[in-house]
Amino acid sequence: MTSLISLDAELPTEETIPTIDFGLLVNGTPEQRSAMVRLLATACEDWGFFMVLIMMCIICLAWPMLHVSSCLFLFNKLVNHGIPERLRDEMLEAFKALFDLTDDEKGSYNGAHVLDPIRIGSGFNSITDTGECQCVRHYAKIMVHPEFHSVPKPLNFRNISKEYSDCTRVIGLELLKAIWEGLGIKESRDMEALNLSLCTQHLAGNLYPQYLNPGIAFGLVPHSDLGFLTLVYQNGVDGLEIMHKDRWIYVKPVPNSIMVNVGDHMEIVSNGKYKSVLHRAMLNREMARMSIVIVIGPSLDAIVEPIADLVNDDSPAVFRGMMYRDYMEHQQSNILVEKRALNLSERTVVRMRLENDEAEHCSHDAELPNEETIPTIDFGLLVNGTPDQRSAMVRLLATACEDWGFFMLVNHGIKDRLRDEMLEAFKAFFDLTDDEKGSYIRAHVLDPIRTGSGFNSKTDTGKCSRHYVKIFVHPEFHSVSKPHNFRNISKEYSESTRAIGLELLKAIWEGLGIEESQVAKAVKLGSCFQILVGNLYPPYPEPDSELGFAPHSDHGFLTLLYQNGVNGLQIMHKERWIYVKPVPNSIMVNTGDHLEIVSNGKYKSVLHRAVLNSEMARMSIVTVIGPSLDAIVEPIADLVNADSPAVFRGLTYRDYLEHQQSNSLVEKGALNLVTL
Numbered sequence: 001m002t003s004l005i006s007l008d009a010e011l012p013t014e015e016t017i018p019t020i021d022f023g024l025l026v027n028g029t030p031e032q033r034s035a036m037v038r039l040l041a042t043a044c045e046d047w048g049f050f051m052v053l054i055m056m057c058i059i060c061l062a063w064p065m066l067h068v069s070s071c072l073f074l075f076n077k078l079v080n081h082g083i084p085e086r087l088r089d090e091m092l093e094a095f096k097a098l099f100d101l102t103d104d105e106k107g108s109y110n111g112a113h114v115l116d117p118i119r120i121g122s123g124f125n126s127i128t129d130t131g132e133c134q135c136v137r138h139y140a141k142i143m144v145h146p147e148f149h150s151v152p153k154p155l156n157f158r159n160i161s162k163e164y165s166d167c168t169r170v171i172g173l174e175l176l177k178a179i180w181e182g183l184g185i186k187e188s189r190d191m192e193a194l195n196l197s198l199c200t201q202h203l204a205g206n207l208y209p210q211y212l213n214p215g216i217a218f219g220l221v222p223h224s225d226l227g228f229l230t231l232v233y234q235n236g237v238d239g240l241e242i243m244h245k246d247r248w249i250y251v252k253p254v255p256n257s258i259m260v261n262v263g264d265h266m267e268i269v270s271n272g273k274y275k276s277v278l279h280r281a282m283l284n285r286e287m288a289r290m291s292i293v294i295v296i297g298p299s300l301d302a303i304v305e306p307i308a309d310l311v312n313d314d315s316p317a318v319f320r321g322m323m324y325r326d327y328m329e330h331q332q333s334n335i336l337v338e339k340r341a342l343n344l345s346e347r348t349v350v351r352m353r354l355e356n357d358e359a360e361h362c363s364h365d366a367e368l369p370n371e372e373t374i375p376t377i378d379f380g381l382l383v384n385g386t387p388d389q390r391s392a393m394v395r396l397l398a399t400a401c402e403d404w405g406f407f408m409l410v411n412h413g414i415k416d417r418l419r420d421e422m423l424e425a426f427k428a429f430f431d432l433t434d435d436e437k438g439s440y441i442r443a444h445v446l447d448p449i450r451t452g453s454g455f456n457s458k459t460d461t462g463k464c465s466r467h468y469v470k471i472f473v474h475p476e477f478h479s480v481s482k483p484h485n486f487r488n489i490s491k492e493y494s495e496s497t498r499a500i501g502l503e504l505l506k507a508i509w510e511g512l513g514i515e516e517s518q519v520a521k522a523v524k525l526g527s528c529f530q531i532l533v534g535n536l537y538p539p540y541p542e543p544d545s546e547l548g549f550a551p552h553s554d555h556g557f558l559t560l561l562y563q564n565g566v567n568g569l570q571i572m573h574k575e576r577w578i579y580v581k582p583v584p585n586s587i588m589v590n591t592g593d594h595l596e597i598v599s600n601g602k603y604k605s606v607l608h609r610a611v612l613n614s615e616m617a618r619m620s621i622v623t624v625i626g627p628s629l630d631a632i633v634e635p636i637a638d639l640v641n642a643d644s645p646a647v648f649r650g651l652t653y654r655d656y657l658e659h660q661q662s663n664s665l666v667e668k669g670a671l672n673l674v675t676l
Contacts, residue, residue, distance in 0.1 A: 018043035018050040019254055026174055033178075040175070041182030044270075048262040048277030049242050051254050052171065052231075083167050083233075083258070090156075091164045091292050092235050095205030097154040099138055105153055109140075115329055117143040118151060136217050136283055138207040145169060145201035146299075165203050165294070168258075172229050172296040173199070175260065183270060185309045193307075194269070195299030200227070200324065204293040208239060211283040217385075219281035219289065222410070226324075226331050227263040227297030234259075237289040243278035243584050246565065247416055264327075265297055268319045271306035278584055300325040375400035376583055380411035383503055390507075397504070398511030401591050401599075405606030406571050408586040409504075409560075414496050416585075421485075422493045422621050423564055426534030428483040430467055436482055440469070445661035446654070448472040449480060465612060466548050467536040474498060474530035475628075494532050494623070497560050501625035502528070504589070505557060512599060514638045519598065522636065524628030529556070529653060533622040537568060540612040548610035548618070553668045555653075555660050556592040556626030563588075566618035572607035593656070593671050594626055597648045600635035607668060629654040648674045 018039055021028075025036040043050035098120075103110060109120040123135040143149050144165040150158040173196065180186070208219035219239060232240065240251040240259065253259055264276045281289070298304055305321035375396055378385075382393040400407035429451075434441060443450035451469040472478050473494040479487040502525065509516045520526065537548035548568060561569070569580040569588065582588055593605045610618070627633055634650035651674050660670035 020050050020052045022052050037178050037182045040178050044262050044274040048275045050260050051257040052260055053257050088233055090160045094157045094160045098140055099207050117149040135220050137219050141204045144203045146198040168231050168294040169201055185307050195302045198299040200297045200300050202295040206291045208289040210288050219283050222278050222280040224276040225263040226328055227295045228266045229296050230261045231294040232259040233292045235290040237287045239282045239289045241280050246584050265304050268304050269307050271310040272318045298324045375407040377407050377409050378411050379409050394507050394511050397507050401603040405591040405604050407589050408583045409589050410586045412500055412587050419562055421489045425486045425489045430536050448478040469534050471532045473532045475527040497623040498530055501558050514636055524631045527628045529626045529629050531624045535620045537618040539617055548612045551607050551609045553605040553607055554592040555657055556624045557595045558625050559590045560623040561588040562621045564619040566616045568611045568618045570609050594633050597633050598636050600639040601647045627653045649676055
């Protein structure tokens with residue numbers, strides 16, 4: 001199965017998705033159990049995902065909150081073969097029969113409140129979906145513990161779902177017991193704090209119908225799950241993909257296994273040691289996919305926070321306490337956007353303690369976005385979605401440009417391979433000697449290739465700790481001569497990002513209500529100016545005493561940025577520095593001074609800075625897209641009137657660029673040159 005748009009999902013090669021033998025975990029020798037506990041810990045920390053072989057288990061070892069009669073019943077069903085294949089098939093057939101019912105037969109379950117014990121619908125949430133959440137699936141969600149619920153039809157659903165829920169709860173709780181053991185925390189204390197005897201368990205059935213054009217929609221968009229663990233069994237049609245090391249991995253289950261992923265509340269109680277996994281469901285043009293999903297979490301009334309044993313001076317709490325019920329209602333009542341629900345529980349302030357001679361560097365703490373979330377634009381929906389989906393993205397893009405001046409772009413189509421090659425090519429360039437870099441050092445600001453340190457090697461006074469190389473790649477393409485593969489890689493990367501940038505600009509003009517052709521002619525977009533930049537911020541022993549890049553805004557319309565996995569970008573939002581933690585596999589985009597100019601101030605170029613890291617080097621690839629160098633850039637005529645007079649005068653892009661790049665970097669100071 002191919003991934004959405006042009007993202008490639010990979011089969012795991014060098015690393016293999018961990019497989020846990022449940023029989024060895026609950027009935028093996030002490031050494032075998034210890035080996036499984038260690039493997040489980042690695043799976044939770046490195047993958048957030050694993051497969052469980054349910055070949056053999058002893059339910060008399062099940063948790064004491066299960067009734068004896070239930071244990072005896074389950075023992076007969078699970079010994080030697082775990083969850084019987086018969087039971088799994090019956091559960092799939094029961095859900096299929098449920099989906100085949102008429103809406104009248106499904107009755108009041110359609111569109112029920114997110115905390116109602118039974119809900120049936122389509123998409124992610126039938127109540128909140130607006131077209132921005134492009135999920136092609138039908139679902140039934142049923143709460144089965146601590147109180148068991150069931151639909152009245154089909155008639156056999158109650159008995160089958162009760163047996164299936166009891167079996168999977170035993171497995172889930174045994175896995176949790178081993179996970180606590182792997183974390184080195186006391187099971188009894190955590191059971192008391194999280195009310196696991198009253199654990200919340202949901203049983204869900206998902207039906208992803210066959211879809212003629214699976215490249216333009218998801219079965220379920222990238223997201224993480226609430227709760228501790230999610231157990232998934234499917235009907236033999238694959239479609240699950242997980243994010244691992246910034247790559248989408250195609251999951252092909254081991255036969256007779258259950259797929260298990262770590263949820264948000266495991267990340268919370270482990271204080272971030274174990275990460276909830278980002279995953280998505282893909283569609284199939286030939287066959288419908290069905291899955292049975294079990295989500296196991298704490299009691300609805302439990303306040304979930306990091307376990308006390310995992311919090312200390314070296315590892316402060318990164319999440320605040322929050323009731324599971326409140327978290328669930330928030331996550332299930334809002335549009336599904338990756339791991340965004342976790343922001344609700346994150347502690348927000350990350351102290352910078354900058355002691356720079358510029359007051360601006362130390363007057364703000366960097367915060368993680370909390371009540372407001374940095375916008376995420378789905379490029380696939382923008383260019384390949386339905387008219388409604390495109391309109392939703394255009395509106396979201398307009399909000400991002402007006403309120404933030406910054407957004408993250410997902411499903412952009414640039415392959416991991418190309419981005420990694422571009423990073424490696426820049427790294428190889430920075431490793432060259434000064435003699436090899438030759439005439440590029442200390443070149444004029446309008447020379448097509450220049451390399452140096454700081455902001456500008458000629459004008460700097462020592463405030464920026466970075467190395468850079470800047471290359472003009474459009475309308476005329478330039479490249480450094482070494483490393484030898486740089487030309488081909490940079491040409492492909494530049495063409496890909498330019499296509500994305502121009503599509504974004506087309507949508508931005510649409511959001512402003514102005515004709516694309518009018519703007520394209522005014523700023524000569526046919527010969528748009530594009531710079532490709534590589535930045536290297538080396539490790540710095542005292543990162544609080546200096547910046548990698550001082551606060552500034554960018555020239556041009558848009559800046560597209562991709563980094564090597566080491567964070568360091570901060571943006572100014574509502575007079576606070578916001579720490580940017582990119583969505584996996586995304587490109588960060590910020591608005592530039594010339595978008596502020598042509599929009600007559602409606603869209604603001606964003607003030608941003610780069611901070612340093614004491615342990616690791618940060619690298620970023622930056623693409624700046626602007627008007628033609630010879631274009632006179634001024635507010636678009638349609639946006640100027642008696643009520644909204646022009647706030648900027650016209651100036652050629654070339655003159656603006658030379659002024660900004662030839663002087664010391666002072667925030668958005670270059671805009672003063674054209675402000676009326």
